[in-house]
Amino acid sequence: NAGVMQNPRHLVRRRGQEARLRCSPMKGHSHVYWYRQLPEEGLKFMVYLQKENIIDESGMPKERFSAEFPKEGPSILRIQQVVRGDSAAYFCASSPWRQGADQPQHFGDGTRLSIL
Amino acid sequence: DQQVKQNSPSLSVQEGRISILNCDYTNSMFDYFLWYKKYPAEGPTFLISISSIKDKNEDGRFTVFLNKSAKHLSLHIVPSQPGDSAVYFCAATRSGGGADGLTFGKGTHLIIQP
Numbered sequence: 001n002a003g004v005m006q007n008p009r010h011l012v013r014r015r016g017q018e019a020r021l022r023c024s025p026m027k028g029h030s031h032v033y034w035y036r037q038l039p040e041e042g043l044k045f046m047v048y049l050q051k052e053n054i055i056d057e058s059g060m061p062k063e064r065f066s067a068e069f070p071k072e073g074p075s076i077l078r079i080q081q082v083v084r085g086d087s088a089a090y091f092c093a094s095s096p097w098r099q100g101a102d103q104p105q106h107f108g109d110g111t112r113l114s115i116l
Numbered sequence: 117d118q119q120v121k122q123n124s125p126s127l128s129v130q131e132g133r134i135s136i137l138n139c140d141y142t143n144s145m146f147d148y149f150l151w152y153k154k155y156p157a158e159g160p161t162f163l164i165s166i167s168s169i170k171d172k173n174e175d176g177r178f179t180v181f182l183n184k185s186a187k188h189l190s191l192h193i194v195p196s197q198p199g200d201s202a203v204y205f206c207a208a209t210r211s212g213g214g215a216d217g218l219t220f221g222k223g224t225h226l227i228i229q230p
Contacts, residue, residue: 004159006159033216033217033218035217035220040222041222042120042122042205042220042221042222042223043160043205043220044220045217045218045219046217047217048216048217056216056217058217059217091159091160093159093218104150104165105150105162105218106162107152107160107161107162108159109157109158109159110158110159
């Protein structure tokens with residue numbers, strides 16, 4: 001998984017606090033995807049961003065969740081007023097351009113979010 | 117409604133033999149399929165992919181077969197090695213546009229026995 005960097009690796013928050021998860025894509029990649037994995041489940045798509053643009057947020061919960069990918073700096077997934085159900089592993093992936101036959105997404109090692 | 121299904125939660129195979137992991141999908145709009153391997157506490161690692169214009173793609177010990185009429189794909193690993201023990205995820209997407217996120221199955225835990 002070299003290249004896609006996520007931090008922190010582990011994040012503990014109390015109910016009602018905010019969680020910020022960061023993702024730096026692989027060098028040369030301008031497209032970022034966020035996924036969430038609950039225990040014993042597969043990864044679920046949340047949002048797809050290009051620099052400064054949200055392309056598809058169909059998998060994002062309507063409230064409390066937001067994502068950005070600014071011109072400079074990493075992509076940020078923000079969860080406001082966290083609840084116990086937000087506890088999960090959050091993975092970021094990147095690709096060099098729009099998903100195509102020869103452009104798989106490459107994943108980071110994830111952030112494990114635990115809500116007390 | 118699960119659009120990508122991996123019906124075997126786990127699979128045990130002897131070292132040196134062939135491992136066959138199966139995946140079914142329901143969305144006929146999917147045209148690009150991928151297999152990822154995942155170790156605990158790590159992110160998924162891309163293994164191999166196949167476009168719907170093909171029915172087979174091979175890379176070393178890994179071969180993916182696609183049967184579009186049956187909406188079924190499989191990953192063959194031969195010969196299986198101890199380091200292959202991991203969770204394998206099948207994923208699918210529409211490469212031509214629309215939703216760009218990958219749709220994943222729940223995974224199959226492959227255990228290679230010595």
